[in-house]
Amino acid sequence: MHFAQYYLDCLSQASYLIGDPTTGRAVLVDPRRDIDDYLHDAEAAGLRIELVIETHIHADFLSGHLELARATGATIAFGEAARTGFPIRRLRDGERISLGARDGEGVTLTVLATPGHTLESLCLVVHERPDDDVPFGVLTGDTLFVGDVGRPDLLSAAGHSPEDMAARLYRSLHTKLMALPDATRVFPAHGAGSACGRSLSTETSSTIGDQRRFNYALQPMPEADFVRLITTGQPATPGYFAHDAALNRDGHPFLDATPPPALTLGEALAARDQQGAALLDCRPLAAYTRAHLTGSLHTSLDTRFAEYAGSVVAPGTPIVLLADPGTEQEARLRLARIGYDHVIGHLPDPATALDQAPALVRHSHRIRHDDELPPHAQLVDVRNPAEYEAGALPDALSIPLATLPDRITELDPRRPVVLYCRSGNRSVIAAALLEARGFDDVCDVAGGFEATRTAAGATAG
Numbered sequence: 001m002h003f004a005q006y007y008l009d010c011l012s013q014a015s016y017l018i019g020d021p022t023t024g025r026a027v028l029v030d031p032r033r034d035i036d037d038y039l040h041d042a043e044a045a046g047l048r049i050e051l052v053i054e055t056h057i058h059a060d061f062l063s064g065h066l067e068l069a070r071a072t073g074a075t076i077a078f079g080e081a082a083r084t085g086f087p088i089r090r091l092r093d094g095e096r097i098s099l100g101a102r103d104g105e106g107v108t109l110t111v112l113a114t115p116g117h118t119l120e121s122l123c124l125v126v127h128e129r130p131d132d133d134v135p136f137g138v139l140t141g142d143t144l145f146v147g148d149v150g151r152p153d154l155l156s157a158a159g160h161s162p163e164d165m166a167a168r169l170y171r172s173l174h175t176k177l178m179a180l181p182d183a184t185r186v187f188p189a190h191g192a193g194s195a196c197g198r199s200l201s202t203e204t205s206s207t208i209g210d211q212r213r214f215n216y217a218l219q220p221m222p223e224a225d226f227v228r229l230i231t232t233g234q235p236a237t238p239g240y241f242a243h244d245a246a247l248n249r250d251g252h253p254f255l256d257a258t259p260p261p262a263l264t265l266g267e268a269l270a271a272r273d274q275q276g277a278a279l280l281d282c283r284p285l286a287a288y289t290r291a292h293l294t295g296s297l298h299t300s301l302d303t304r305f306a307e308y309a310g311s312v313v314a315p316g317t318p319i320v321l322l323a324d325p326g327t328e329q330e331a332r333l334r335l336a337r338i339g340y341d342h343v344i345g346h347l348p349d350p351a352t353a354l355d356q357a358p359a360l361v362r363h364s365h366r367i368r369h370d371d372e373l374p375p376h377a378q379l380v381d382v383r384n385p386a387e388y389e390a391g392a393l394p395d396a397l398s399i400p401l402a403t404l405p406d407r408i409t410e411l412d413p414r415r416p417v418v419l420y421c422r423s424g425n426r427s428v429i430a431a432a433l434l435e436a437r438g439f440d441d442v443c444d445v446a447g448g449f450e451a452t453r454t455a456a457g458a459t460a461g
Contacts, residue, residue, distance in 0.1 A: 001107045001128045001136065002045050005187060007204050008032060010305060010334060011061050012194040014204060016139055016187060018126060019047040020099035020107040027051040027097065027109065028074070029124065029139055030189050031064035033255050033337050038064075039071060051089070051097070053077045055141025055189060056121040057249050059154055059241040060196055060307075062339040065248075067255055079113060079120035085250035091122060096130075104130055112176045116169020117142040117150030117196075119160070123177060125184075137185035138208070143169070144177055145188045147201035149217040151234045154241065166227040173218065182209025193304060195235045195402075198386055233386035236400035240310030240338050247339050255336055259329050260321060263345035265353045265360075268320045271344055277318035280309060282331045283350060284324075285428055289364035291354050293322065298432040301327055303425055306334040311402045312433045315339065321346035364431065365443035367418070369452040374416040374441070382421050382430045383449070393420065393452065401426045404433060413439045420445035420452075 002019040017038060019026030026047035028038055042049050049072045052065045056079065065076045066086070077089040091097075093113035100106025110125040124139040142150040152165035185207055192202040199216070212218055217230060263271070271277035272295065279296040281288050282305065288298045299308035301323070313319065319342060323331050328346040335343060347353055354361050373379065381388050381396040388398045399407050401421070411417055417439055419427040427444035434442045445451070 001126075002026065002047060003126070003136070004041060005204065006032075006037060007191070008337075011307065011337060012191045012200070013061055014187065014189055014191065017041060017047070017049075018099075018107065018109070019045060021046065022106060023099060023101050024048050025050055025099040025106075027053055027099070028068060029053045030055055030058070030141065031068055033062050033064040033067060034257070034333060035064045035067050035071060035255075038068070048072070049074045051075050051077055053091070053124065054082075054248075055079075055123065055139065055143075056118040057082060057084075057245055058142075058189075059245040059248075060190075060194065060238075061337050062244050062252060063248050064255075066252065070254065079111075079115075079122040081113075081115065082120035083249070093122075098130070106130075110135075112138075112172075114141075114143040114169075114172035114176050116152055116165055116172045118154070118165075119168075121150070121172070125180065134181045135184045137187050137205075138177065138180060139187045139189075140177065141189045142196050143172060144186060144211065144215075145190060145194075145197050145200045146186065146203045146206040146211070147215055148197040148199050149173060149215070149230065151197055152230060153234055154237065154245075162231045163227050166230045167223060169230065170223045170226045177208065178212060178218065180208045182207060182212065184208045186211055195238055195241075195307065198234055198384075233389065235384040235386070236402035238307055238311045238402045239405060240315055240340070243315035244339050252339060253341065256341060257333070257336075260332050260343045261345045262348045263320060265347060265357060267345070268322075268347050269360075271318060271320050275318050275344070277320050277344060278313045279320050279322060280313065280331075281350065281432070282321055282323040282327065285425060287324075287351070288432075289366060289428060291351075291361050291363055292432075293350070293354065294360055294362045295436050296322060296432065297429075297436055299429050300425075301331060301334070305331065306338045306340075308401070308426070308429050309335060309340065310338050312405060312429060313340070314405070316342065319343045322350040323347075324351075325349055362435065364428065366424075366428075366446040367443050369445055369447055373418055374443075377416040377418045378411055380411070380417060380419050380430070381449075382419055382426050387422060387449075391449070391453070393449065396420070401430055404430055408434070408437055411439070413437075416441040416443070418443055418445065421448045423450050424448040 153162035
């Protein structure tokens, strides 16, 4: 059997190529939008991608099922409950997909309907040989992660409460996945950092047995307790999730890999003023805080760039990239992976442009954890709810970064604002957003809550 996992660190996203070398038939599961690696590897292995399977309608990235179908002629398949704006094959619970010369031969996938994260969620049990007592593994999508389970709240606005979805998830886990042998390997769709769960492991695979023993959500408990456990403390949902889910369900344009055109500083400012473009500074945090264009937003390419960009830039907004030379195409690709295709250009050398226009430059105001707060300051914690509940600074208001664009009206622009996160990355992104929205007196805590906690521990010791 040919089995390959493709793990995209910047989105904590995994996809899988599975093929039978004896026939050359293959399937691709949960592909990202840029598909060249899949096509290259399939050709090198002598495989034909005949089927593209989505374990569910994804919300956190724009999938590549349409790009792959066009490139290979493959059929697109979803779980039976999926409703899409393009033709699909609907996979039934218990259905077997054989990659051998005849049904029942060769590498075989068995479909498990596992609603809970979404209604159409499915998992795929992989057998290298159909009669193997222990499957090679199971692709669990967003139903089961290493160390966690899928969040049940993303469909609550579609008429299904988080509690209803959590109950479905409980039954899917215990009647389907936990019925598999302990030695069955687990291959999820996401790892640590993904907003699709709250405590995912950095490991990208595991076994059913290990998850049965160590996964907090799979410990013996009544369904009602599971529902209460899994419906609290989930990460704030980035603003682009609903946008991506709709595009993955209804259809989207094919990926455009054309490099963004170079713009002058004047053209970039005109795009902002005349088209409402976001000026998105992609440089490292230290370079941005040292000097940045007034009114620009920030998220660095060396962090979870696309996710954070999708938290502070509304879908459909034209974007001008302020990126270090040679990095603009990577920034454009990462934005395209979440369906942000409207990149209208880039400023080729932001540092030089800023040096030549000092009147347009702003410097970030950062304070130490032990500095005194400005009088009447509004202290804002931009971490996720579970982080805040585990410990926060006194009198801090919890506004997770992903919700800040919709909750800015809770803050008074006439009063100072002090922001903090865990380590000082998300707080800079939040400060840039507030500055762009007209807040004049904004600062953040360098080192974040970790610096405060470390200092408290040193004092106690």
